[in-house]
Amino acid sequence: MEYWQKEIETLSREELEALQLKRLKHTLKLAENVPFYKKAFAEKGISTDGIRSLDDLRKLPYTTKEDLRNNYPYGLAAIPLKDCVRLHSSSGTTGNPTVILHSAKDLDEWANQVARCMYMVGIRDTDVFQNTSGYGMFTGGLGFQYGAEKLGCLTVPAAAGNSKRQIKFITDFGTTCLHIIPSYATRLAEVMYAEGIDPRRDTKLHTICIGAEPHSEEQRQRIEQLLGVKAYNCFGMSEMNGPGVAFECTEQNGLHIWEDYTIVEIVNPETLEPVPDGEAGELVLTTINREAMPLIRYRTRDLTCVLTGECGCGRTHKRLARFKGRSDDMLILKGVNIFPIQIEKILMQFNELGSNYLITVESVDNNDEMLIEVELSDLFTDDYSVLQRLTRDITHRLKDELLITPRLKLVSKGSLPVQEGKAIRVKDLRKF
Numbered sequence: 001m002e003y004w005q006k007e008i009e010t011l012s013r014e015e016l017e018a019l020q021l022k023r024l025k026h027t028l029k030l031a032e033n034v035p036f037y038k039k040a041f042a043e044k045g046i047s048t049d050g051i052r053s054l055d056d057l058r059k060l061p062y063t064t065k066e067d068l069r070n071n072y073p074y075g076l077a078a079i080p081l082k083d084c085v086r087l088h089s090s091s092g093t094t095g096n097p098t099v100i101l102h103s104a105k106d107l108d109e110w111a112n113q114v115a116r117c118m119y120m121v122g123i124r125d126t127d128v129f130q131n132t133s134g135y136g137m138f139t140g141g142l143g144f145q146y147g148a149e150k151l152g153c154l155t156v157p158a159a160a161g162n163s164k165r166q167i168k169f170i171t172d173f174g175t176t177c178l179h180i181i182p183s184y185a186t187r188l189a190e191v192m193y194a195e196g197i198d199p200r201r202d203t204k205l206h207t208i209c210i211g212a213e214p215h216s217e218e219q220r221q222r223i224e225q226l227l228g229v230k231a232y233n234c235f236g237m238s239e240m241n242g243p244g245v246a247f248e249c250t251e252q253n254g255l256h257i258w259e260d261y262t263i264v265e266i267v268n269p270e271t272l273e274p275v276p277d278g279e280a281g282e283l284v285l286t287t288i289n290r291e292a293m294p295l296i297r298y299r300t301r302d303l304t305c306v307l308t309g310e311c312g313c314g315r316t317h318k319r320l321a322r323f324k325g326r327s328d329d330m331l332i333l334k335g336v337n338i339f340p341i342q343i344e345k346i347l348m349q350f351n352e353l354g355s356n357y358l359i360t361v362e363s364v365d366n367n368d369e370m371l372i373e374v375e376l377s378d379l380f381t382d383d384y385s386v387l388q389r390l391t392r393d394i395t396h397r398l399k400d401e402l403l404i405t406p407r408l409k410l411v412s413k414g415s416l417p418v419q420e421g422k423a424i425r426v427k428d429l430r431k432f
């Protein structure tokens with residue numbers, strides 16, 4: 001097994017926790033420079049000297065997205081602005097956006113985190129890495145750019161969209177690795193096949209990093225098959241820098257979260273009590289290696305769990321399960337909790353179906369109704385009785401998974417809207 005930083009990635013639990021405590025104490029000293037934290041610590045009667053173990057972390061207050069918005073833009077800076085060299089901002093649909101500040105050291109550490117992730121999945125300095133993320137404020141662009149450069153890849157900052165141009169770069173530059181949104185990966189593969197390019201034969205692609213959207217294991221397998229690559233799940237969020245927070249290793253069984261950078265907690269989102277490993281809850285993260293803007297116990301709204309047991313790759317950093325989605329993505333229909341990813345998981349098991357689908361939820365006579373429209377695959381028949389039987393089979397499987405019966409409509413390929421960025425999978429008309 002090869003490692004980017006073996007001495008860090010394979011630390012014993014004891015050594016890792018000792019490092020975390022040391023870094024946590026340093027982080028709390030920095031946080032005291034922030035009026036918001038200074039006040040929050042005082043209200044809880046906490047002095048940062050009183051934090052003597054990792055368990056003491058629980059005495060500290062939570063930070064929420066709302067707190068970031070309320071302190072927009074520079075209220076949470078822990079160092080003078082003159083020592084900050086970049087900011088990223090995420091657009092909010094309501095209210096102020098959130099801003100994250102970085103020092104030069106923060107950016108270097110972030111690049112190292114991303115390089116470590118990429119190296120973990122077998123990407124090397126001999127690879128040509130094409131990044132199809134939007135650049136600018138979106139962290140998937142510059143985040144991967146600096147990580148790939150640190151690793152030493154020849155890096156192609158293609159940015160988002162324009163499938164034909166992406167494909168030209170992939171074939172002309174001999175691109176071997178991609179960073180891409182999962183829904184766009186299937187879209188790009190479809191365009192390649194339509195252009196008479198078989199990516200398995202006509203490109204050098206071997207590894208892709210997929211993230212920014214929750215996706216099912218079934219969708220991953222479909223992407224791997226279509227493109228003839230290994231696809232690895234990456235997790236990042238702008239509040240925690242961006243990409244590089246957690247990443248799958250070649251075992252493809254959970255995402256290692258770098259515990260020398262963040263402390264992980266999983267809590268019950270209602271009671272905020274910690275839940276044991278193996279149990280699902282909300283991911284709460286504390287940065288312990290960021291100086292410009294440390295975040296203490298940040299509530300991510302993402303639902304996941306810490307996997308138990310050791311990983312075959314030899315890395316000791318905890319693994320997070322595939323994300324179910326954000327707590328905000330959960331749909332409640334007739335009292336039943338449904339994640340869109342549960343629907344995708346079923347749809348992707350039918351070869352007769354393509355990859356594009358749309359879920360619409362509306363209220364009809366005060367009753368919640370769900371309509372799922374899904375495109376048929378290229379090769380499939382338009383024989384009515386076959387389609388009827390297929391509709392029945394899929395509906396049956398959906399009912400088993402969701403516990404409610406959705407209305408299913410199979411539509412011809414190309415009839416649903418295509419997005420070159422993040423796919424819009426759900427329309428909840430009840431909110432308007």
Ligand SMILES: [Zn+2]
Nearest residue numbers: 249311313315
């Ligand atoms: Zn592993």
